[in-house]
Amino acid sequence: MSNTGRRPLRVAVVGAGIGGCAAALLLHRDGHDVTVVEQPAADRPHGAGLMVQQLGQQVLEHLGLLEKLIIVSAVVTGVDGEARSGRPVMRFDYGDVLPGAYGLGVHRGRLRGALAEAVTDAGIAQTTATVTGSRVDSTNRTLLINGGREQLGAFDLVVGADGTNSVVRRDAGLTRRDHPYPWGAVWSVVDDPEGISGDKLVQRYDGTRVTLGFLPVGSGQSTIFWSAQVDQLADLCAKPERLIALAEPHAGERATLVHRVLGSGLLPAYYRDVVARSACAPHLALIGDAAHATSPQLGSGASMALADAWTLATMLRRHAHLDNALDAYAVERRAHVRYYRWLSRMLTPVFQSRIAPLGPIRDRAIPLAQRVPFVQRQMVTMLAGVRTSPFGTWSLPQ
């Protein structure tokens, strides 16, 4: 692939996360002059295990990273969600509907590490600085760094890939909505050399207040999630023995894994519902959580960030004029992003809320609905990351 038909763009990618690294690699491949700007490494873990869905796997494959990641990750064949009563609530295999499909359970640090390593191997310029905003004129955009005291640039295009709390989005006045969810989760990555968590995303529910999740992430490890209201997260992280007491009754044969949080510790996860006015502005594109953070009910955030990066690079190849390419990027992603945002908002209270009546309704309605092949197909393809509506699907533009 090469950037034919126009001069290479000077591009700054703000944020070397999942979307930012993918965008940097794809734009560099197309001949653009890319600089990645990442804030100084804080002493923070790179996050829980997550699922890369079929859509995100396709981008990783194009980047030549999928095989490498499969070796250190877990192939997740389906979802096994069960109520406290033992009644199956949501149970399916990806392969029942999409032959050969699977989710990739991966430690976020390994995914991010593989992408970051590829950025370094490709010789892409990298700068360590905290971006505090940007300034645009008619020909380019300049980044403000280090409290706005210094400038970086100028760039033809700034890619805001700085995650949920994006300063690039905020500073450019592109935030339409940015609301915290009242519920989050505590999580831990525990050793699981015995493979106790199996090859499925396992979730145990008790009403809408309890969700305990186990996700195999490969390399002899699993991630445990426990849903809780945000004002309880710090306390649970400080007292893992309390989490064990709460979670053990729901864990069944996976109780051994729950006990291992004593060794691995617990960390909080907070979710936000972010809507951008637009995914683009002059000399600026937003990708990933910066453009559309949601709660992780659908396990689609990483795959969406990868899909954004792919689409942006494709539109820059397709359109000679930058403004047209950015508009085309925003339009191409709109329906897909909107549907997943809507689904996340609709589903989150069904699994994480104080609306008690939703629990029994969910436990009866989902298994019944799943008997209908159309609904089963909706659920699997929704998780695979490809729907724009019950009747429409989205795939990576070529």
Ligand SMILES: Cc1cc2nc3c(=O)[nH]c(=O)nc-3n(C[C@H](O)[C@H](O)[C@H](O)COP(=O)(O)OP(=O)(O)OC[C@H]3O[C@@H](n4cnc5c(N)ncnc54)[C@H](O)[C@@H]3O)c2cc1C
């Ligand atoms: C508990 C939990 C479970 C999840 N489970 C899943 C799942 O199963 N599947 C899934 O697909 N997604 C999941 N997600 C969501 C997923 O992690 C995100 O959607 C994904 O990481 C978004 O990628 P991103 O590149 O947009 O942002 P990030 O990966 O967050 O990267 C942002 C980068 O920008 C950098 N940065 C931030 N601010 C600045 C600044 N001012 N200057 C310079 N650099 C900056 C950060 O350091 C970071 O490197 C989960 C999230 C949580 C919290």
